[in-house]
Amino acid sequence: MMPVKTTCPYCGVGCGIIATRHEDGKIAIDGDPDHPANFGRLCSKGSALAETLSLGDRELHPLIGSKRAPWDEALGLVARKFSDAIRDFGPDSVAFYVSGQLLTEDYYVANKLMKGFIGSANIDTNSRLCMASAVAGHIRAFGSDTVPGTYEDFELADLVVLVGSNLAWCHPVLFQRLMAARERRGTKLVVIDPRRTATAESADMHLAVRPGSDVALFNGLLRHLFVTGKADADFVARHTSGLEGALAACSAELAPATGLSAQEIESFFTLFAATEKSVTAFSQGVNQSTSGTDKVNAIINCHLLTGRIGKPGMGPFSLTGQPNAMGGREVGGLANALAAHMDIGNPEHRALVQALWSAPRIAAKPGLKAIDLFRAVGDGRIKALWIMATNPAVSMPDADGIAEALRNCPFVVISDVTAKTDTARHAHVFLPAAAWGEKSGTVTNSERRISRQRSFLALPGEARPDWWIISHVAKRMGFAGFDYRSPAEIFREHCDLTQFARDLDLTPMRRASYEELAPFQWGKERFFGDGQFYTADGRACFVPTPWRSPATATIAALPMILNTGRIRDQWHTMTRTKTPRLMQHIAEPFAELHPDDARMLSVAPAALVEVAKGDRRVVLRALLNPRQQRGCAFVPMHWSNELSGNAIVNRLVAANTDPISGQPELKWSAVSVRPVEAAWYGFAVAREKPDCTHLDYWSLAPTERGYRLECAGTRETESFDGVLENVFALQGDKIAYHDHASGEHRFAIFDGDRLEAAMFFARHPVGVSRNWLAAQLAGKNQGVNRLRLLAGRSGEDGPDRGAIVCSCFSIGIKQIMALVAGGQASTVKGVGDLLKAGTNCGSCKPEIGRIIHETSTASAGAAGAAPHRSALGAAGLLRP
Numbered sequence: 089m090m091p092v093k094t095t096c097p098y099c100g101v102g103c104g105i106i107a108t109r110h111e112d113g114k115i116a117i118d119g120d121p122d123h124p125a126n127f128g129r130l131c132s133k134g135s136a137l138a139e140t141l142s143l144g145d146r147e148l149h150p151l152i153g154s155k156r157a158p159w160d161e162a163l164g165l166v167a168r169k170f171s172d173a174i175r176d177f178g179p180d181s182v183a184f185y186v187s188g189q190l191l192t193e194d195y196y197v198a199n200k201l202m203k204g205f206i207g208s209a210n211i212d213t214n215s216r217l218c219m220a221s222a223v224a225g226h227i228r229a230f231g232s233d234t235v236p237g238t239y240e241d242f243e244l245a246d247l248v249v250l251v252g253s254n255l256a257w258c259h260p261v262l263f264q265r266l267m268a269a270r271e272r273r274g275t276k277l278v279v280i281d282p283r284r285t286a287t288a289e290s291a292d293m294h295l296a297v298r299p300g301s302d303v304a305l306f307n308g309l310l311r312h313l314f315v316t317g318k319a320d321a322d323f324v325a326r327h328t329s330g331l332e333g334a335l336a337a338c339s340a341e342l343a344p345a346t347g348l349s350a351q352e353i354e355s356f357f358t359l360f361a362a363t364e365k366s367v368t369a370f371s372q373g374v375n376q377s378t379s380g381t382d383k384v385n386a387i388i389n390c391h392l393l394t395g396r397i398g399k400p401g402m403g404p405f406s407l408t409g410q411p412n413a414m415g416g417r418e419v420g421g422l423a424n425a426l427a428a429h430m431d432i433g434n435p436e437h438r439a440l441v442q443a444l445w446s447a448p449r450i451a452a453k454p455g456l457k458a459i460d461l462f463r464a465v466g467d468g469r470i471k472a473l474w475i476m477a478t479n480p481a482v483s484m485p486d487a488d489g490i491a492e493a494l495r496n497c498p499f500v501v502i503s504d505v506t507a508k509t510d511t512a513r514h515a516h517v518f519l520p521a522a523a524w525g526e527k528s529g530t531v532t533n534s535e536r537r538i539s540r541q542r543s544f545l546a547l548p549g550e551a552r553p554d555w556w557i558i559s560h561v562a563k564r565m566g567f568a569g570f571d572y573r574s575p576a577e578i579f580r581e582h583c584d585l586t587q588f589a590r591d592l593d594l595t596p597m598r599r600a601s602y603e604e605l606a607p608f609q610w611g612k613e614r615f616f617g618d619g620q621f622y623t624a625d626g627r628a629c630f631v632p633t634p635w636r637s638p639a640t641a642t643i644a645a646l647p648m649i650l651n652t653g654r655i656r657d658q659w660h661t662m663t664r665t666k667t668p669r670l671m672q673h674i675a676e677p678f679a680e681l682h683p684d685d686a687r688m689l690s691v692a693p694a695a696l697v698e699v700a701k702g703d704r705r706v707v708l709r710a711l712l713n714p715r716q717q718r719g720c721a722f723v724p725m726h727w728s729n730e731l732s733g734n735a736i737v738n739r740l741v742a743a744n745t746d747p748i749s750g751q752p753e754l755k756w757s758a759v760s761v762r763p764v765e766a767a768w769y770g771f772a773v774a775r776e777k778p779d780c781t782h783l784d785y786w787s788l789a790p791t792e793r794g795y796r797l798e799c800a801g802t803r804e805t806e807s808f809d810g811v812l813e814n815v816f817a818l819q820g821d822k823i824a825y826h827d828h829a830s831g832e833h834r835f836a837i838f839d840g841d842r843l844e845a846a847m848f849f850a851r852h853p854v855g856v857s858r859n860w861l862a863a864q865l866a867g868k869n870q871g872v873n874r875l876r877l878l879a880g881r882s883g884e885d886g887p888d889r890g891a892i893v894c895s896c897f898s899i900g901i902k903q904i905m906a907l908v909a910g911g912q913a914s915t916v917k918g919v920g921d922l923l924k925a926g927t928n929c930g931s932c933k934p935e936i937g938r939i940i941h942e943t944s945t946a947s948a949g950a951a952g953a954a955p956h957r958s959a960l961g962a963a964g965l966l967r968p
């Protein structure tokens with residue numbers, strides 16, 4: 089196969105990829121050196137894409153209920169049920185909930201069907217959870233949803249301020265570009281984040297603000313810039329309006345609101361004021377908030393006041409989480425938008441779109457935004473719902489309420505690559521969609537760059553592209569205008585429609601060869617440098633953003649603030665990243681707590697904790713980390729019921745939204761945390777998937793040759809042999825070790841000389857070499873090695889890498905610590921030279937730096953300076 093140029097499907101950086109099939113049939117994935125987003129780099133997730141191509145979890149045939157059905161019958165049923173609901177209850181009785189995973193062409197057809205032919209705007213997207221506040225903030229300030237800058241601005245700036253963004257883990261390739269520029273030009277980096285994340289570790293200044301206080305901080309900065317004479321008076325006078333109102337709203341007392349010291353505030357304000365070339369980039373920590381839109385505008389206000397917008401190395405910059413959140417915005421995939429960045433509230437815009445589509449009708453008012461949409465499903469207003477390529481039963485706030493709503497919805501259609509999600513189990517009809525590698529279309533990254541995704545694999549089974557599925561349903565509903573034969577035809581129609589748009593003009597691309605389409609940025613390289621905005625009077629708007637404390641104050645019964653987010657090697661609800669390599673870094677869901685809070689709550693390291701709100705609770709491994717802010721708990725949002733017993737954190741998050749953008753507050757929930765008394769803890773590795781249904785606590789992760797299991801029981805057991813038998817129905821040659829006094833019980837089961845399973849029990853978190861044990865599933869295990877297996881660790885001569893830090897080269901913490909302790913390396917580069925760790929994607933460099941620092945400090949004998957393996961995830965915590 090000739091190498092195929094395509095795009096990574098994970099985050100908004102939008103890295104170019106080259107996929108090559110070798111003679112042995114294996115697919116190699118490499119970064120595209122010519123792609124202007126990544127210039128050949130890939131992060132740990134992108135590098136592992138070849139491992140996600142297996143068909144193991146795929147559903148390759150349409151299902152009606154749980155029975156396989158022909159496409160014709162499944163499509164006919166979907167069309168009939170939607171048509172019946174529209175006839176009996178009106179167009180607003182149906183809804184689509186789509187995804188930033190869809191390609192622009194898929195999105196375009198879904199939006200056209202709903203808004204132009206069904207005649208409702210009840211189509212919303214999981215991008216509502218990701219960047220709706222940025223969209224609303226842009227429109228309020230600029231009159232259009234236009235991202236002013238480019239990635240290059242990160243490299244040209246003298247100061248980059250990251251607000252609510254763990255760039256090192258969530259947009260790793262852009263972070264590496266920033267780090268490389270910093271080495272060249274000494275860029276200052278300020279990180280504003282309640283947690284000391286991997287990104288904050290690399291910063292010149294970390295402002296650990298109180299959760300939800302960003303508006304107060306940026307209002308204070310606006311006032312400071314104004315009173316210290318840093319305003320660009322000419323720009324403000326000629327190109328903006330509303331400054332007085334914005335200044336009048338800046339009244340909050342900064343230190344009490346933000347929790348920062350006067351010195352910290354002063355240092356940041358002075359640095360920002362003095363540095364003309366400054367970029368302020370923001371992500372989920374800003375957007376996912378009940379004041380998300382105000383946070384965005386508070387940031388933009390500071391850039392407008394100083395005229396730092398639309399010029400090289402300057403501007404506010406919205407980082408999108410998903411690969412095609414921007415493409416969805418361009419085709420109007422949000423319930424309150426119209427195609428081509430046009431306005432659904434504008435009758436002229438509606439008429440233009442309707443005419444180009446030759447549509448029988450056009451939605452005349454905004455539809456239901458994600459949270460309201462599922463409320464309408466729950467209270468019976470929505471009779472037929474189609475969910476495309478997303479898993480709201482895990483990813484939405486009030487996750488249990490979403491599951492309940494789906495359970496009661498009269499007709500639910502799911503189109504996705506797998507039917508094994510917590511959402512898909514509620515499907516009346518499942519439609520098998522094409523996966524990355526099989527799909528063709530376009531995506532737009534955070535800097536407005538449109539790239540092709542090209543298929544390099546044949547469609548397996550009966551899987552079909554999303555645009556094909558939607559078009560065929562539309563045709564069966566009796567609608568003309570959906571006779572597409574290829575995504576290229578859809579793209580051309582999309583380009584046609586942009587002739588009416590203000591900022592988004594793709595008409596020159598109409599004549600370009602779709603197959604040959606090279607990555608290109610739409611619009612100008614930078615917007616607004618000329619002071620021309622898309623508001624009615626052409627001026628940018630300062631928006632008054634009075635600070636409001638997030639949600640309600642914590643109450644005595646719920647004293648902790650829960651923050652949810654992402655970890656380095658995982659993506660969304662793990663549907664596409666639960667590969668052995670990516671599960672090595674952090675293999676178990678956790679609650680990150682400050683050690684002082686843990687002490688007060690009597691939570692021991694690596695013990696289990698319950699995080700609860702009302703009658704809803706999750707049980708997680710405690711990860712004690714001094715980089716966490718006191719009074720706060722961080723829990724990753726990735727784990728679903730597939731790989732854990734009770735770790736869907738969004739069941740604790742209330743469905744509170746920003747009043748303008750409708751984006752839910754996922755970063756601030758009042759919760760309680762308490763220890764869970766475990767009578768015993770267990771760990772196992774096994775070739776076959778264990779049966780976890782009997783276990784009080786469990787978390788599973790795939791390994792190269794099988795699975796690894798963390799588990800615990802809350803009741804004493806008479807027989808660990810019995811627990812073992814319940815989990816593994818295995819016949820074989822069993823060896824065991826029992827120490828009843830200490831409560832340690834260990835088992836290994838063999839088939840001939842092949843290890844089938846090993847399981848370890850203790851009264852405290854089990855201390856064995858987890859990765860070494862998982863690797864033993866591949867080897868032959870006889871003689872002394874069997875005893876080592878029962879010991880749960882390698883001998884002196886055996887390699888034990890410890891918890892994996894560098895996923896690209898499988899380098900573990902013990903290897904790095906040994907180099908540092910032995911004096912062979914004292915820098916990240918030195919470790920890279922000797923072990924290659926950090927030399928591919930670079931995502932692990934902040935962690936390597938921390939290990940070097942902590943190991944060196946421990947070697948020097950500093951008090952209390954034992955290496956903080958906790959920072960490496962729950963798996964690291966459990967290491968002996």
Ligand code: SF4
Pocket residue numbers: 096097098099100101102103126129130131132133134135259260261262
């Ligand atoms: Fe993919 Fe990583 Fe690039 Fe994001 S940074 S697009 S996840 S390779």
